[in-house]
Amino acid sequence: AILHTTNLYPTPAHLVRLGAMQQMHEAFPDHVFGLSDHTVSNHACYAAVALGASILERHFTDHMNRTGPDIINSMDAQATKELIEGSKLIWEMRGGVKEPAVEEQVTIDFAFATVCTIKDIAQGEKFTKENIWVKRPGTGEILADKFEDILGKTARVDIAIDQQLKLENVE
Incomplete structure (x- = not known):
């Protein structure tokens, strides 16, 4: 294993230099790498793990009231x-x-919005900001990001108020 360290007790945050740990890993990509930490908290170790470190070293004491340089x-x-x-x-x-996790679908369905009618719309009537809008849940066919695309198109059938708009209803 290869561990980066700053040999200063304690090490101030600006001298931890996690980039050096990453440089060592790049130079020896087949080796386990990590951090030998001399700061006064676990923060540097947490950051090292976030950057890929799989081995950490910190000094241990049975109680912090002991005397000694470390x-x-x-x-x-x-x-x-x-x-x-x-x-x-x-x-x-x-x-x-960066893509939705399968487990997020329930939230996506709830949090995203669908184009819906906000007034009764007659067959042949144009879709406008006065008769359609976006509402939750996002379980309909036409999601909110397509709202502008629907404006100005016409209704193929009569559509009641508070209905999720369907593609088959849009000319």
């Missing part, structure tokens, strides 16, 4: 527990691509 940048049992739990969560959060 106690200030050590962690006690509670901070260790938080580091382990937080790192696992952050590791799970990494990766992914």
Whole structure:
């Protein structure tokens, strides 16, 4: 494993240099990489995990009231527990691509809007801002981003108020 460190006790945030950790990983891409941290909190370790680190090192003490040059940048049992739990969560959060997750569909259906009638519309009547608008839920055929495309087109059939507009109803 390759670990980046700043050998300063404690290390101030501006000297952590997580970019150096990434440079080491780029130079040795087949090696496990991580951070040997000498800051006074778990924040640098969390950031390292978010950047791909899979190994972390921090000093440990049984209580923070001890004396010594590295106690200030050590962690006690509670901070260790938080580091382990937080790192696992952050590791799970990494990766992914920018597209809706399958599990988001229920929220998408609720949060997105569909083009709906806000007045009764007669067959042959043009769609205008006075007779259609976008409303939740987004479960209809014509989502809100197509609202402008519908304006000026005509209704193929009579459509009652508060109905989600269907493509088959638009000429």
